[in-house]
Amino acid sequence: MIRNSSLWPVALLWATWAQAAPVEPPERMSWLDNGTIRIGVDLDRGGAITYLADAKQGTNLINSFDLGRQIQMSFYSGPVPFTPQGKQPPDHWRHIGWNPIQTGDCFGHPSRVVEQSNDGRELHVKCVPMQWSLDDEPGECTFDCWITLDGAVARVRSRLDNRRADKTQYAARYQELPAVYTNGPLYRLFTYSGDRPFTDGELRRIVKRPGEPGPWSRWMATENWSALVGDDDRGVGVWQRDCFEFHGGFAGQPGKGGPHDDPTGYVTPVQLEIIDHDIRYEYHYELIVGSLTEIRRHVYAQGRQPLPPDWRFDRERLHWHLTNATDAGWRLAGHWAIQLEKPDPYLVSPSWFWQAAERPRLVIEAACRPGLAGPAQVFWRTVAEPNSSESRALSFRLPADGEFHTTVVDLSTAPTYRGGITGLRIDPTPEGHPGDWIQIHRIALLGPAEAGKLENSPASDQKSKLDD
Numbered sequence: 403m404i405r406n407s408s409l410w411p412v413a414l415l416w417a418t419w420a421q422a423a424p425v426e427p428p429e430r431m432s433w434l435d436n437g438t439i440r441i442g443v444d445l446d447r448g449g450a451i452t453y454l455a456d457a458k459q460g461t462n463l464i465n466s467f468d469l470g471r472q473i474q475m476s477f478y479s480g481p482v483p484f485t486p487q488g489k490q491p492p493d494h495w496r497h498i499g500w501n502p503i504q505t506g507d508c509f510g511h512p513s514r515v516v517e518q519s520n521d522g523r524e525l526h527v528k529c530v531p532m533q534w535s536l537d538d539e540p541g542e543c544t545f546d547c548w549i550t551l552d553g554a555v556a557r558v559r560s561r562l563d564n565r566r567a568d569k570t571q572y573a574a575r576y577q578e579l580p581a582v583y584t585n586g587p588l589y590r591l592f593t594y595s596g597d598r599p600f601t602d603g604e605l606r607r608i609v610k611r612p613g614e615p616g617p618w619s620r621w622m623a624t625e626n627w628s629a630l631v632g633d634d635d636r637g638v639g640v641w642q643r644d645c646f647e648f649h650g651g652f653a654g655q656p657g658k659g660g661p662h663d664d665p666t667g668y669v670t671p672v673q674l675e676i677i678d679h680d681i682r683y684e685y686h687y688e689l690i691v692g693s694l695t696e697i698r699r700h701v702y703a704q705g706r707q708p709l710p711p712d713w714r715f716d717r718e719r720l721h722w723h724l725t726n727a728t729d730a731g732w733r734l735a736g737h738w739a740i741q742l743e744k745p746d747p748y749l750v751s752p753s754w755f756w757q758a759a760e761r762p763r764l765v766i767e768a769a770c771r772p773g774l775a776g777p778a779q780v781f782w783r784t785v786a787e788p789n790s791s792e793s794r795a796l797s798f799r800l801p802a803d804g805e806f807h808t809t810v811v812d813l814s815t816a817p818t819y820r821g822g823i824t825g826l827r828i829d830p831t832p833e834g835h836p837g838d839w840i841q842i843h844r845i846a847l848l849g850p851a852e853a854g855k856l857e858n859s860p861a862s863d864q865k866s867k868l869d870d
Contacts, residue, residue, distance in 0.1 A: 422684075430526070432520045436551040437816035439691045441525075448504040448513030449527025449547060450474035452661070454556065454638060456691055463584050463638050463691070465666040470534065473689070476503040477546045478570030479677040480766075486539065488795040495535035502531035502541030502864035509537045517546070543565045551862050555700060556689040566679040571638040571731070574674045574750075576649070576725035579642055579685045584630045584667040586659030588637040589652045591658075591669060592694055593628040597785060597822030599755065600706050603693065609660050610651050618651040618668060622785050622824055624755045625802045630667040631694055633657070637689040639697035643707055645671030645719065646668060646753040646824065673721050673752055680730045708846040710761040713753050720751035722845075726834065742774075742831055751782075751826040751845075760824050761847035764816035768842045774802040774831050775838075780811060781827040782819060790827050794818045800830060806843065 430445040435457055442453030444466075451473035452466050465471045480497035483491055491498065495508060506512035517528035530544045533539040546561040560580060590609040608619050608628070621628075628648045630635030640648075649672055654665030671687065689706075690697045711718045715738035719729075722738075727738050727747035740749070764780060777797040783792040796816045801807040813819040830840045 445515050448529040448617045449515050450505040464583050466661045466740045473582045474504035476578045477616045478575035493533035498535045501534045507532040511538045537859040554691045561684040569679045569772040574676045576672045577675045578670040586665030587632045588667045589656035593623045594625045599624040617706045620701040642671035642687045660671050680751045710756050712846040714844045737841045737843045739841045742834040747834040748829040753825050758819045763848045764811040766809045767844040769806045770802040771839045772804045779829040783825040
């Protein structure tokens with residue numbers, strides 16, 4: 403769906419707009435160096451990555467013009483604006499809301515490292531992040547990062563442990579997983595965004611289009627990576643196996659500038675996520691130093707995301723989120739229990755990629771409140787059409803007797819369910835009412851043979867397209 407640009411991440415505005423104080427040169431670093439690449443984190447600035455380079459060449463690729471750059475963790479939630487105990491953000495940051503970031507705040511206060519270790523093989527830092535838009539306001543959370551090196555690759559595991567006193571469930575926001583800022587010479591942004599991933603198709607250069615909303619571009623990276631490179635096609639790639647949507651671009655004069663200069667490239671893999679008050683949220687990514695060819699070869703060697711999507715909601719939401727609906731929090735107890743008490747409630751899948759012809763059957767294992775009004779609807783997104791539309795939708799019925807049933811929807815009956823599909827929206831009911839609910843154990847997309855086994859099972863309830 404099209405999101406209001408005011409909900410885009412804080413890192414989407416560069417330092418000239420931020421009016422943030424430029425950082426001083428790093429004082430206290432922790433390093434890993436395997437002879438191929440060298441990486442460094444600044445222990446005086448939350449342990450954010452401020453140095454990444456080819457170990458022999460020694461040119462730092464990472465920008466640190468202010469505390470909103472670097473390679474760092476950053477999370478977003480409500481309320482908007484975020485004004486704890488009446489503390490007010492600057493007017494130009496009021497739209498950011500709750501936003502702890504790893505390096506520090508826009509007033510120049512760095513985040514505080516509370517634990518750190520480095521045995522030469524694995525580097526670990528833990529910090530209390532600062533709220534970006536507030537003056538000296540630590541977040542009610544901690545960030546952890548673990549870094550190891552393997553050849554030209556830095557593998558990073560990142561974790562948020564949230565401990566907010568405010569237990570409100572706020573709407574999903576885009577999360578930077580992570581935010582990556584490079585220096586001015588790395589101004590060319592590339593990815594693969596076509597519908598034949600992992601076939602060595604032509605790469606696409608991401609360039610800001612006239613009239614494109616927001617300060618940066620948005621795109622589907624159907625091979626789960628994007629890279630910022632220089633004129634020699636060398637730079638740094640970011641691979642995030644769980645992410646198919648990326649944001650980024652370049653700001654300032656292309657081709658010039660170092661770590662403390664304003665020009666910067668930006669790229670981030672993103673997910674729309676609900677960040678609960680007590681959530682433990684973990685993700686992994688890799689930074690690959692090299693040429694576009696080398697970056698892509700590394701990604702191919704790791705293998706693609708398993709297809710088709712088969713989400714089993716035993717413990718977590720699995721990157722799905724809710725609109726006009728609520729749940730009891732991120733810790734699920736064998737199924738996803740959702741309250742559908744607001745107008746037009748629906749569920750939205752994470753961005754993904756599959757071929758419609760290979761996965762024509764939607765399977766939903768769910769229980770609905772007895773008498774829940776129907777029909778339900780499913781919408782699908784494509785690379786070219788990222789928004790929900792009635793032209794890409796199908797109605798169907800969910801059994802509403804309070805018991806769990808397996809519903810199979812034949813998406814191939816819709817003439818627009820064709821080509822590459824990038825995600826789903828499911829409306830369990832056209833209009834929520836007090837007391838309405840659904841409990842979901844599984845949502846999957848299956849091929850005809852797999853779905854046939856379900857359809858032939860006595861325990862299944864076969865529901866295809868709406869016939870009446």
